[in-house]
Amino acid sequence: MTTAQPISTPAPEPAGDPADAGVIRSLPLSKALNLGLRAALAGSDRVLLMGEDIGRLGGVFRVTEGLQAEFGDRRVIDTPLAESGIVGTAIGLAMAGFRPVLEIQFDGFVFPAFDQITSQLAKITNRHEGAVRMPIVIRIPYGGHIGAVEHHQESPEAYFTHTPGLRVVSPSTPNDAYWMMQEAIASDDPVIFLEPKSRYWQKGEVDTRAPALPLHASRLVRRGTDVTLVGHGAMVHTLLQAAALAESEGTSCEVIDLRSLSPVDYGPVLDSVRRTGRMVYAQEAPGFTSLGSEVAATVMEKAFFALESPVLRVSGFDTPFPPAKLEGTYLPDADRILEAVDRALAY
Amino acid sequence: MLDADGTLSPTPAAEPYLAVIDALSDAELEGLYRDMAEIRAFDVQATNLQRQGQLALWPPSFGQEAAQVGSARAARAQDHVFPSYREHVVARIRGVDPVDIIRLMRGLTHGGWDPTDPRNGNTHIYTLVLGAQTLHATGLAMGLVFDGRSGTGDLERDEAVIVYYGDGASSQGDVHEAMVFAASYQTPEVFFLQNNQWAISVPVSTQSRSPLYRRGDGYGIPAIPIDGNDVLAGYAVTRVALDEARTGQGPRAIEAITYRMGAHTTSDDPTKYRTSDEEQSWARRDPIARMATYLRSRGASDAFFADVEASARALADDTRVRTNALGGVPTDLMFDHVYSEPHPLIDEQQRWLADYEASFEEGTS
Ligand SMILES: Cc1ncc(C[n+]2csc(CCOP(=O)(O)OP(=O)(O)O)c2C)c(N)n1
Numbered sequence: 001m002t003t004a005q006p007i008s009t010p011a012p013e014p015a016g017d018p019a020d021a022g023v024i025r026s027l028p029l030s031k032a033l034n035l036g037l038r039a040a041l042a043g044s045d046r047v048l049l050m051g052e053d054i055g056r057l058g059g060v061f062r063v064t065e066g067l068q069a070e071f072g073d074r075r076v077i078d079t080p081l082a083e084s085g086i087v088g089t090a091i092g093l094a095m096a097g098f099r100p101v102l103e104i105q106f107d108g109f110v111f112p113a114f115d116q117i118t119s120q121l122a123k124i125t126n127r128h129e130g131a132v133r134m135p136i137v138i139r140i141p142y143g144g145h146i147g148a149v150e151h152h153q154e155s156p157e158a159y160f161t162h163t164p165g166l167r168v169v170s171p172s173t174p175n176d177a178y179w180m181m182q183e184a185i186a187s188d189d190p191v192i193f194l195e196p197k198s199r200y201w202q203k204g205e206v207d208t209r210a211p212a213l214p215l216h217a218s219r220l221v222r223r224g225t226d227v228t229l230v231g232h233g234a235m236v237h238t239l240l241q242a243a244a245l246a247e248s249e250g251t252s253c254e255v256i257d258l259r260s261l262s263p264v265d266y267g268p269v270l271d272s273v274r275r276t277g278r279m280v281y282a283q284e285a286p287g288f289t290s291l292g293s294e295v296a297a298t299v300m301e302k303a304f305f306a307l308e309s310p311v312l313r314v315s316g317f318d319t320p321f322p323p324a325k326l327e328g329t330y331l332p333d334a335d336r337i338l339e340a341v342d343r344a345l346a347y
Numbered sequence: 348m349l350d351a352d353g354t355l356s357p358t359p360a361a362e363p364y365l366a367v368i369d370a371l372s373d374a375e376l377e378g379l380y381r382d383m384a385e386i387r388a389f390d391v392q393a394t395n396l397q398r399q400g401q402l403a404l405w406p407p408s409f410g411q412e413a414a415q416v417g418s419a420r421a422a423r424a425q426d427h428v429f430p431s432y433r434e435h436v437v438a439r440i441r442g443v444d445p446v447d448i449i450r451l452m453r454g455l456t457h458g459g460w461d462p463t464d465p466r467n468g469n470t471h472i473y474t475l476v477l478g479a480q481t482l483h484a485t486g487l488a489m490g491l492v493f494d495g496r497s498g499t500g501d502l503e504r505d506e507a508v509i510v511y512y513g514d515g516a517s518s519q520g521d522v523h524e525a526m527v528f529a530a531s532y533q534t535p536e537v538f539f540l541q542n543n544q545w546a547i548s549v550p551v552s553t554q555s556r557s558p559l560y561r562r563g564d565g566y567g568i569p570a571i572p573i574d575g576n577d578v579l580a581g582y583a584v585t586r587v588a589l590d591e592a593r594t595g596q597g598p599r600a601i602e603a604i605t606y607r608m609g610a611h612t613t614s615d616d617p618t619k620y621r622t623s624d625e626e627q628s629w630a631r632r633d634p635i636a637r638m639a640t641y642l643r644s645r646g647a648s649d650a651f652f653a654d655v656e657a658s659a660r661a662l663a664d665d666t667r668v669r670t671n672a673l674g675g676v677p678t679d680l681m682f683d684h685v686y687s688e689p690h691p692l693i694d695e696q697q698r699w700l701a702d703y704e705a706s707f708e709e710g711t712s
Contacts, residue, residue: 052547151476
């Protein structure tokens with residue numbers, strides 16, 4: 001049976017943590033996500049969580065901890081161990097009017113589901129000329145800096161930003177995690193929700209009353225005048241470190257958190273580049289045909305006359321993510337970013 | 348064959364396999380016990396090393412020794428082995444140095460050993476993407492058929508493949524596709540499923556409502572369930588299945604019903620999802636204790652058990668010493684084997700990194 005009628009389920013109202021609504025709290029990012037999921041589950045009984053080990057165990061990173069106990073095992077579902085199955089059945093559930101939120105256990109395990117995501121999920125609304133929507137969120141813990149074994153430290157964002165029909169976002173702070181999760185669930189489009197796993201345990205203030213920026217806005221996080229630094233996810237913190245170090249050497253860096261990887265909100269990026277004349281994009285993913293490549297090319301097209309130097313990219317190398325003992329060499333750190341800042345300033 | 352209390356009491360279904368066990372010498376039977384006891388000591392040591400921060404992760408094999416030892420000893424030298432990531436004693440029996448497994452879990456390598464080196468007994472490296480190796484095993488087995496390296500009727504020469512995976516992995520599409528290919532091309536292959544009851548926190552009932560071995564039927568693959576904690580059953584049934592496969596009778600499947608007594612990996616907390624009653628009931632079916640009782644009933648000496656204990660301790664000690672002595676990784680490892688042939692982008696980045704790192708050395712001198 002296929003449903004061709006539009007899905008009229010109202011998007012869940014973003015709601016604060018019912019227990020202490022409106023309170024500003026200091027929370028780790030994983031807990032902020034947990035509260036965001038909880039708010040969405042409480043806000044609409046069409047929201048379902050699905051994934052491996054997300055129920056009783058609460059997920060290997062404990063992001064879904066306690067949610068099955070609170071909402072039951074038909075709302076928070078421990079699935080069989082089959083990623084293609086998780087995404088493929090979520091597509092059917094969305095056709096039946098549900099809003100599934102899926103957990104892929106680790107970045108490297110999304111690929112068994114790649115066909116369902118790229119050939120099916122991303123194209124279903126287009127294929128049906130809008131008659132069938134796909135309000136599905138796919139949560140993926142991603143990125144390095146946790147010293148793990150192979151397939152547990154990857155940055156697969158470019159595969160998804162390259163796929164029309166998908167939205168791709170990544171929060172870098174607990175407040176954004178809390179709000180972006182709810183906004184992603186409220187979206188009628190499929191959202192790839194990349195969680196920077198090395199930030200799961202970092203605390204930050206979460207304001208459960210005042211919504212953060214819209215899902216697809218980029219954000220200026222630090223003012224500066226000489227060079228614009230742009231990145232997403234865990235890299236935003238490395239950029240801030242680099243900016244602090246640069247300041248001690250007399251260079252003023254502006255930092256922008258992209259937040260949304262597809263679509264990209266170029267407004268704040270272009271405004272900043274027009275002020276500074278220089279830009280460095282930093283990412284953990286390999287550089288070749290990456291998000292940084294795309295952003296750099298677009299900035300060169302749109303702000304060419306404002307640029308004093310080429311837009312530079314600092315990336316993971318174009319190698320497989322290495323064994324953990326080499327990840328410190330592979331991943332861009334503040335020094336590598338500063339090296340690019342120096343190169344930009346040398347023009 | 349072996350009861351939980353260690354008495355030999357074969358079920359009617361086991362009758363056809365008794366001859367295989369009878370053919371084992373006392374020394375071979377004792378060897379099965381030695382394999383299990385030594386790897387358990389190694390496994391406990393590796394778990395401790397992880398707890399002390401020496402390893403990124405450790406997947407314990409604690410409890411699953413019989414299924415692994417029986418099946419690995421059943422394979423012939425020319426056979427090919429595809430483990431997943433918990434088959435520590437399988438790898439060891441085939442010749443892999445256990446510290447090579449440690450190197451993977453320590454974050455020094457993505458592999459650990461060279462499957463093409465004869466010393467490693469045609470053992471492929473661990474696969475962390477669940478189920479992926481079942482397709483590779485099937486493809487290799489297809490190659491054996493295409494090259495006439497199997498099915499000639501010479502048991503001493505004909506090659507076969509054994510592939511290991513878990514009850515959770517059995518849900519993956521790759522495993523289903525592997526079975527379809529294996530049946531279609533009648534590969535000389537044994538699918539060896541270790542059903543240890545849990546895929547991290549998810550019980551086997553979420554993966555399958557019918558016994559997993561029965562899936563074989565749907566693909567046209569004869570399949571048989573065994574008590575995975577009985578090393579004799581593991582040995583005999585795998586021996587026969589591999590020989591049937593290598594003589595051109597097509598793939599076989601075995602479901603070894605066993606139990607993961609420890610955590611899934613050192614990052615896991617089993618108290619969140621299972622009861623200690625359950626754990627204790629399986630502890631009473633411990634594969635090593637059972638075999639010890641059986642060997643004693645056949646007259647194995649105290650000296651033998653003391654000797655096993657000493658060599659188990661020696662392996663554990665050696666593992667600790669050699670793990671602590673493992674060096675770092677040269678940066679070039681990252682670039683050297685991305686492609687087989689030169690690649691300008693990689694070459695440029697390798698040079699860039701060398702210059703960049705050298706610039707710090709100049710800066711500090
Ligand atoms: C494709 C894929 N998805 C998820 C994981 C994460 N993961 C690693 S082991 C595991 C459970 C595996 O259970 P099972 O196949 O029964 O084998 P066991 O670990 O019990 O030996 C999971 C979910 C993975 N490694 N690969």
